[in-house]
Amino acid sequence: MFDTATTQVIEPVPPQPPARRRTRGLRVLFTGLLTLLLGGTALVAIEPLRRPLPAPTVTQTLPASTIIPGTAPAVPWPETGQAALSVEGLGSLGTSGGSNPVPIASVTKVMTAYVILTEHPLDRGEHGPKLTVSAEQAAAYPRELARGESLVAVVAGAVFTERQALQAVLLPSANNMARILAAWDAGSVEAFVAKMNRTAAALGMTDTHYTDPSGLDPDTVSTAVDQVILARKAMQLPAFAEIVAQKKATLPVAGTVRNYNSLVGRDGVVGIKTGSTDEAGGCLVFAAVVKVGGRRITIVGAVLGQPGANTPVQLDRVFRATRPLVRTAAAAITEHPIVRAGDQVATVRGPLGTGTTINAAKDLTVVGWPGMRVRLDVDIPAVPTRLPAEAEHGRVSAVAGEGTPVATALRTGVGLEPPSTWDRIRQHR
Structure with missing residues (x-):
């Protein structure tokens, strides 16, 4: 006769997922977050570069008029009768x-x-x-x-x-x-x-x-x-x-x-x-x-x-x-220098602290007498963001009394350069 024995059934346990699959998912998540972060930073950096630079502003430092220095002439008028004295063109x-x-x-x-x-x-x-x-x-x-x-x-x-x-x-x-x-x-x-x-x-x-x-x-x-x-x-x-x-x-x-x-x-x-x-x-x-x-x-x-x-x-x-x-x-009636070569006529302020000066290229001399008023007129075209040093830019003229205007060119001082890309980004951080 044979002995009869009881058989125990053991249920199989499913295997654990490979560890590398979990690592890959974390990497994808990290990469996505990094991309978003870098993309946002890039957008922040690029944004100020999209904005146009403001035009340089010019401030005239030369007065609109001046007086020829010295003592006005004392005219020896006759004691009787009438008299008048004039200088042609003045x-x-x-x-x-x-x-x-x-x-x-x-x-x-x-x-x-x-x-x-x-x-x-x-x-x-x-x-x-x-x-x-x-x-x-x-x-x-x-x-x-x-x-x-x-x-x-x-x-x-x-x-x-x-x-x-x-x-x-x-x-x-x-x-x-x-x-x-x-x-x-x-x-x-x-x-x-x-x-x-x-x-x-x-x-x-x-x-x-x-x-x-x-x-x-x-x-x-x-x-x-x-x-x-x-x-x-x-x-x-x-x-x-x-x-x-x-x-x-x-x-x-x-x-x-x-x-x-x-x-x-x-x-x-x-x-x-x-x-x-x-x-x-x-x-x-x-x-x-x-x-x-x-x-x-x-x-x-x-x-x-x-x-x-x-x-x-x-x-x-x-x-x-x-x-x-x-x-x-x-x-x-003598010659009088009103503006000297190199005298500052105006200042230029560019974007982000850039700037230069505009100066007389040559002496500006008028004919007149002490005490006579001299009108000064400055003509400076719009200033670009880039302007080389010693570049001719504008004119200044002077008129003594009723005279004919005399003029000289204007020149820049140091060169005017637009701000660098880094300066523009840093300015808006």
């Missing part, structure tokens, strides 16, 4: 004696000549058209002479060129030739006087009124200021400036005549016109030329109402009053 040195219209005697002939030359222009040296003295004009000469007028000898049928007639008016101050010229131009003296007054109004001579072309009539009145306005315009006419600078001329019938203005040729004086009557006293409108820094500067002035018993005394006194004015103005 402005007025002042006036004295008020602004009431007063008789101006033969200074009137400046307007007579100005109207003739604007109606019948002449170049330097040109004689122009001819005019013939009529029998009536010649017959008036003895009567005019008996009145003690300033004249040139004429006869019926005498022929004068326009230049010769103007020489007679402006040098020996011929009243009769002023009337002859007036009738030649306008048909009558009255019509010509109307032209004179229209011209005065057009020039802004608000305190001037003409009643005759010679100035013999005391009702012809003006002011020193108005006569300077006219003189400045007249001196721009080549033939006028040429004639008033002459000391003498040769005319038909009269022969050689001399300029009553004895200042011509002294102290740079180049004209313009004398005048004297009992009512007007001694009068002079004058121009003088000085050279400053290679430039020719014209001084223009007027002195009216200098006392005296007769023409020689009146003219002597007006000459004595005028010479100090001319000398003072000539001495006062």
Whole structure:
């Protein structure tokens, strides 16, 4: 017989998952987290690089104006009468004696000549058209002479060129030739006087009124200021400036005549016109030329109402009053450096602390006198983020008084560079 035994059944246990699978999962998780972290950091770093850099800002450090240093010139004005003094292209040195219209005697002939030359222009040296003295004009000469007028000898049928007639008016101050010229131009003296007054109004001579072309009539009145306005315009006419600078001329019938203005040729004086009557006293409108820094500067002035018993005394006194004015103005006009080469004109502030300066490339020098205001104008284009050192960028100009602007270029100081990538990232951390 066989023994019977009981059999025990053991259930199988499933194996554990491999350890490497768990490690791989952790690695994937870690890699994902790291990717997210690095991606976020990259986004943070790239974000400021996407933003455009702000444009550099410019701050002007040069003032808008300045005053020429030193003591303003003390002008020796005459004790009596009126006076005005001006420098062409710069402005007025002042006036004295008020602004009431007063008789101006033969200074009137400046307007007579100005109207003739604007109606019948002449170049330097040109004689122009001819005019013939009529029998009536010649017959008036003895009567005019008996009145003690300033004249040139004429006869019926005498022929004068326009230049010769103007020489007679402006040098020996011929009243009769002023009337002859007036009738030649306008048909009558009255019509010509109307032209004179229209011209005065057009020039802004608000305190001037003409009643005759010679100035013999005391009702012809003006002011020193108005006569300077006219003189400045007249001196721009080549033939006028040429004639008033002459000391003498040769005319038909009269022969050689001399300029009553004895200042011509002294102290740079180049004209313009004398005048004297009992009512007007001694009068002079004058121009003088000085050279400053290679430039020719014209001084223009007027002195009216200098006392005296007769023409020689009146003219002597007006000459004595005028010479100090001319000398003072000539001495006062000099060159003045307003901006020096290398002077800072502006600062430039770029993004993230970058920057440079903008400086004058050369000296900027004006002509004027102490106490005169000088206007300064700076023109600087928009500044890019990159600009080399010593690069030309803009201009600065200066204007003294009423003068013409002078200018020089501007240059950068150190180079202007945009901030680096690292600086831009670090700035926004």
